[in-house]
Amino acid sequence: MQVSPSPDLEYLPRLPQDKSIGIGCIGSGFIMADCHLVAYRNAGFNPVAIASRNRANSQAVADRHGIKTVYNTYQELLHDPKVEIVDIAVPPQLLLGIVKDAIKHAGRIKGILAQKPLGINFAEAQEIVRLCEEAGIALGVNQNMRYDQSIRACKDILDKGYLGKPVFASIDMRAIPHWMPWQKELGWATLRTMSIHHLDTFRFLFGDPQRVYASVAEDPRNAATFAHEDGIALYILEYENGFRASAWDDVWTGPAREGAESDIYIKWRVEGTEGIAKGNIGWPDYPLPVPSTLDFTTTQHAGWQRPRWKEVWFPDAFAGPMAQLMCAIEEDREPEISGKDNLKTMALVEACYRSFREHRAVAIDEILTGHNVPSIHH
Structure with missing residues (x-):
């Protein structure tokens, strides 16, 4: 196959024609204040109101981003006639209750963008999806x-066939997140907060795997004060066509907070029959704006292609999930990252938990159907 790799790749989200639809923001923490609202402002979207558990925080975020209306409670915000999309960025254990209140205003409220993870487990995610479907509200994640x-x-490169048939992909994360209080309350470390990004990215790039094998270890830095199972998470995804993907999600990364030099990064790599792509994710350097990188080479062209962009994951990428929801509402179709699709990501996360606890590979259909799927031995 003759191809012509070009650095002019499709890497930005498609934006809606009408950017004026009113967005009501629930939550005033870092993700909302420093990511969602910065990206929305740059994209020309229209946040019209905000509410959170702390009125003072809400007011400060509203003043910073030019949001005219601040409510004492999210329930008051949901009654605002200007709000047509609800953007929810709260701890996951609060999500279902807010969705139940939001669907009471179906009709005027046309869409909900929910922060990941979609609830505290797969069953709760199913309930959120069901409620929104029955109410006729578009749900994006x-x-x-x-x-x-x-x-x-990378997705554009794959879709254009530059790499041929995918053979193997990997993500290697050596990064120390900022642990949130709600994570400690729930006993969550890596799988539902960091690995969920990588599991969903594998699904986005390569489709749905058949099964996963996961192994975990404690993060020794937090073991004494933060009860958790999955500080360091290793997992392998098996696909029906023979493709394999794996990730090493290491939030320990050595004694980088205890006096040693740090070696922080997130790297990814995709190998195909006709090419290789590899890159770095810039997020661990936040708040320094370091763009993610992509290098790729193919059998048809000598050398490495190294397209570069000025945008960064935090905050620029946060325009995409809202844009795809707005486009779905505008075009009366399912969102690209719909709640229904995201159930497969939630099932994959759940399968990782079952895998490491039962020391076996777990088929994703076990979670999706609720029935054990026997392993196939060749």
Whole structure:
């Protein structure tokens, strides 16, 4: 196959024609204040109101981003006639209750963008999807790594056939997240907060795997004060066509907070029959704006192609999940990152938990159908 790789790749989200639809923001933490609203402002979207558990925080965020209306409670915000999309960025254990209140205003409220993870487990995610479907509200999920510029461009390379048939892909994360209080309350470390990005990205790039094998270990830095199972998570995805993907999600990364030099990064790699693509994700350097990178080479062209962009994952990629929801409402279709599609990502996360607890590979259909799927031995 003759192809002509070009650095002019499709890496930005498609934007709606009408950007004036009113967005009501629930939550005033870092993700809303420093990511969602910065990206929305740059994209020309229209946040019209905000509410959170802390009125003072809401007011400060509203003043910073030029939002005219601040409510004491999210319930008051849901009654605002200007609000047609609800953007929810709260701890996951609060999500279902807010969705139940939001669907009471179906008709005027046309869409909900929910932060990932979609609830505290797969069953709760199913309930959220069911409620929105029955209410006729478009549900999108903020799986924003799909809109990291390097990941988006990699998808374009794959779709154009530059790499041939995918053979193997990997993500290697050595990064120390900022642990949120709600994570400690829930006993969550890596799988539902960091790995969920990588699992969803594998699905975005390559489709749905058949099964996953996961192994985990504690993060020794937080073991004494933060009860968790999945500090360091390793997992392998098996696909029916023979393709394999794996990730090493290491939030320990050595004693980088205890006096040693740090070696922080997120790297990804895709190998195909006709080419290789590899990149770095710039997020660990936040707040320094370091764009993610992509390099690729093919059998048809000598040398490495190295397209570069000025946009960064945090905050620029956060325009994408809202844009795809707005486009879906505008065009009366399912969102690209719909709640229904995201159930497969939630099932994949759940399968990782079952895998490491039962020390076996787990078929994703076990979670989706609720029935054990026997392993196939050749």
